[in-house]
Amino acid sequence: MQAVVIGSGAGGAVAARELALRGIKTTVLEAGKAFRPLSRNIAKIRALRGFMFSEKLISLVFPPMKTYRTEQGLVLIRGISVGGCTTISCGNLLRAEKGMRELGLDLTPEYQHIEELLKPTPVPVKRWRPTTRAMYAAAQDLGLAPFAPSKAVSLARCVSCGLCELGCAARARWDASRFINDALKQGAQLITGARVTRILHHSMEATGVEYIHQRKKQQLPADIIVLAAGGIGTAALLHASGIENTPFFWGDIVLTLGGKKKNADQLHELPMVWCVQKDHYIISPYIDILSHFFHRPWRNVSLRDRVGVMVKLADTPNGRIQSPRDITKHITDLDYKRLDQGIAIASEIMQRAGVKGPFTRGILNAGHFGGTASLTKQDVPGMRPAWLPRRLWVADLSLLPSSQGLPTMLTTMALSLRVVRTALSHPA
Numbered sequence: 001m002q003a004v005v006i007g008s009g010a011g012g013a014v015a016a017r018e019l020a021l022r023g024i025k026t027t028v029l030e031a032g033k034a035f036r037p038l039s040r041n042i043a044k045i046r047a048l049r050g051f052m053f054s055e056k057l058i059s060l061v062f063p064p065m066k067t068y069r070t071e072q073g074l075v076l077i078r079g080i081s082v083g084g085c086t087t088i089s090c091g092n093l094l095r096a097e098k099g100m101r102e103l104g105l106d107l108t109p110e111y112q113h114i115e116e117l118l119k120p121t122p123v124p125v126k127r128w129r130p131t132t133r134a135m136y137a138a139a140q141d142l143g144l145a146p147f148a149p150s151k152a153v154s155l156a157r158c159v160s161c162g163l164c165e166l167g168c169a170a171r172a173r174w175d176a177s178r179f180i181n182d183a184l185k186q187g188a189q190l191i192t193g194a195r196v197t198r199i200l201h202h203s204m205e206a207t208g209v210e211y212i213h214q215r216k217k218q219q220l221p222a223d224i225i226v227l228a229a230g231g232i233g234t235a236a237l238l239h240a241s242g243i244e245n246t247p248f249f250w251g252d253i254v255l256t257l258g259g260k261k262k263n264a265d266q267l268h269e270l271p272m273v274w275c276v277q278k279d280h281y282i283i284s285p286y287i288d289i290l291s292h293f294f295h296r297p298w299r300n301v302s303l304r305d306r307v308g309v310m311v312k313l314a315d316t317p318n319g320r321i322q323s324p325r326d327i328t329k330h331i332t333d334l335d336y337k338r339l340d341q342g343i344a345i346a347s348e349i350m351q352r353a354g355v356k357g358p359f360t361r362g363i364l365n366a367g368h369f370g371g372t373a374s375l376t377k378q379d380v381p382g383m384r385p386a387w388l389p390r391r392l393w394v395a396d397l398s399l400l401p402s403s404q405g406l407p408t409m410l411t412t413m414a415l416s417l418r419v420v421r422t423a424l425s426h427p428a
């Protein structure tokens with residue numbers, strides 16, 4: 001039996017690992033290359049601050065990070081490399097479960113399995129910067145019940161450079177390439193720079209994939225095809241293959257409020273060491289690197305003095321992905337209203353902790369893409385949307401219809417594990 005896994009991010013890596021561990025001949029096709037962190041070369045882009053007028057240019061110095069700006073000015077961030085978006089993540093590992101009860105989906109065994117492998121742990125208070133501690137105390141005083149989320153980070157190795165999203169040069173933060181390595185040890189094959197262009201199928205049965213590698217178009221027949229190209233990549237591939245997908249997506253929109261405090265040095269801690277969880281968003285201390293480098297209103301504050309608090313919103317699913325370069329997405333009035341509510345709380349926390357203005361909002365961005373191959377309640381026992389051709393499985397965040405406003409890596413992995421286990425026990 002030959003399995004092909006498209007994408008090596010959170011979903012693809014778990015799928016490849018599980019298939020290979022079960023002795024199935026597995027090939028992973030990954031559009032990106034092996035991941036290299038930028039963090040060691042931060043001086044390179046520091047020097048460019050002020051000359052780089054668009055966040056799009058980040059991929060010139062840091063090829064794994066790709067951005068796309070929608071008409072409404074929402075910047076969509078993707079990680080295109082071995083490990084996908086996990087390589088540019090903050091390492092938070094939480095169970096994001098919005099909408100799962102309504103679907104009848106309980107991923108407890110899969111969460112437990114992955115948590116057992118990654119052993120997530122919160123960052124101890126002694127490693128937080130003083131301003132972050134003061135903001136935590138302010139959030140407590142406001143009755144917001146802040147908590148420290150668990151992270152997939154080795155604290156012994158972490159050097160608190162704060163640049164997790166530019167890749168972890170200390171190799172302290174877990175990313176999905178480690179699961180890919182486990183798969184390779186079991187005999188799986190990884191082809192990097194292999195961009196899948198089409199799922200081959202006829203009579204509602206998938207038969208393999210077409211991909212471009214070293215400028216040559218190639219085909220790979222397979223008995224099981226696991227599509228895990230991320231919310232955007234998966235939707236684009238289904239569309240290119242003439243397979244209609246769910247006509248909306250969500251992205252967990254992030255907006256960071258920037259303030260100023262002399263020598264706060266907030267960058268020298270891990271991002272998001274505590275969180276406040278409200279119904280539709282979380283609030284968390286965070287320096288938004290993209291805004292620091294590319295957002296004009298943020299230009300006049302140095303990294304040393306910059307203090308940021310983010311609002312991560314469970315946004316309204318809408319819009320459409322035709323290809324990675326043809327995406328529409330609307331930020332609704334309700335989304336703006338909730339973002340404003342979150343920003344007002346962030347501002348109160350910051351001011352109580354002695355952070356000064358001017359308070360400026362950063363770039364509206366999103367990086368958790370889901371919903372494009374949504375499961376319905378009827379689909380859950382078989383873990384595949386009913387409209388997929390046989391033998392084709394989706395194993396990434398695309399499966400989840402509800403936006404989370406929460407870190408989504410763990411949920412993606414748990415979904416993928418359930419999909420592969422189902423595919424092997426009840427082949428479609």
Ligand SMILES: Cc1cc2nc3c(=O)[nH]c(=O)nc-3n(C[C@H](O)[C@H](O)[C@H](O)COP(=O)(O)OP(=O)(O)OC[C@H]3O[C@@H](n4cnc5c(N)ncnc54)[C@H](O)[C@@H]3O)c2cc1C
Pocket residue numbers: 006007008009010011012029030031032077078079080081082083084085086088089090091092093094165194195196197228229230231233234237366367368369395396397398406407408409410412
């Ligand atoms: C900046 C940032 C920070 C984040 N921080 C956190 C965090 O701290 N905690 C957390 O839980 N979540 C975080 N997330 C979200 C999390 O990383 C994603 O939800 C998760 O990685 C999604 O997994 P996925 O498998 O759906 O997609 P991805 O991880 O994006 O993987 C998709 C893979 O498919 C590949 N691919 C795409 N198209 C093709 C194609 N045509 N052919 C072959 N390969 C293709 C891509 O190169 C990529 O490797 C963050 C996201 C971003 C952008």
